Amino acid sequence: MPFKELARIDKLVHEPARLAILNALAACHVAEFLFLQELTGLTKGNLSCHLSKLEKANLVSIDKHFVRKKIPQTTVRITPEGRAAVENYWKNLDRIRSEIENLKN
Numbered sequence: 001m002p003f004k005e006l007a008r009i010d011k012l013v014h015e016p017a018r019l020a021i022l023n024a025l026a027a028c029h030v031a032e033f034l035f036l037q038e039l040t041g042l043t044k045g046n047l048s049c050h051l052s053k054l055e056k057a058n059l060v061s062i063d064k065h066f067v068r069k070k071i072p073q074t075t076v077r078i079t080p081e082g083r084a085a086v087e088n089y090w091k092n093l094d095r096i097r098s099e100i101e102n103l104k105n
Contacts, residue, residue: 002099005092012057013089017042017050022086025060025078033074051076059085 013019020040025031031039037047054060059082063075078086 002096002103005099006096009092009096010085010089012053012059013085015050017046018054019089021047021050021054021076022059022078022082025076026083026086030075030077033076036076054082058082 013022017040021036024036024039033044033047033051036042036051037044040047042050051060051062055062058079060076061079063077065073065075067073
């Protein structure tokens with residue numbers, strides 16, 4: 001049943017803020033923390049918390065460094081595992097949606 005599958009969808013990716021982060025990162029090579037914050041509308045603390053969860057699951061990699069030895073900069077990139085998770089998420093969601101549509105007919 002598609003409804004049971006929907007209840008079992010990957011919750012790490014499905015959470016709206018993390019889904020926005022992963023899709024933004026899937027569309028670019030690397031993103032700066034402040035750019036992701038602006039793009040998603042999340043607070044610094046909220047974005048940091050979601051990125052930590054994604055990093056712990058190896059879906060993103062985070063690099064903290066200094067620009068001109070003074071300005072701290074955090075960059076984030078999606079890992080191959082993260083890219084696969086996003087692709088699988090959308091594939092599964094499309095399949096489930098299609099199965100639900102077929103039940104209507």
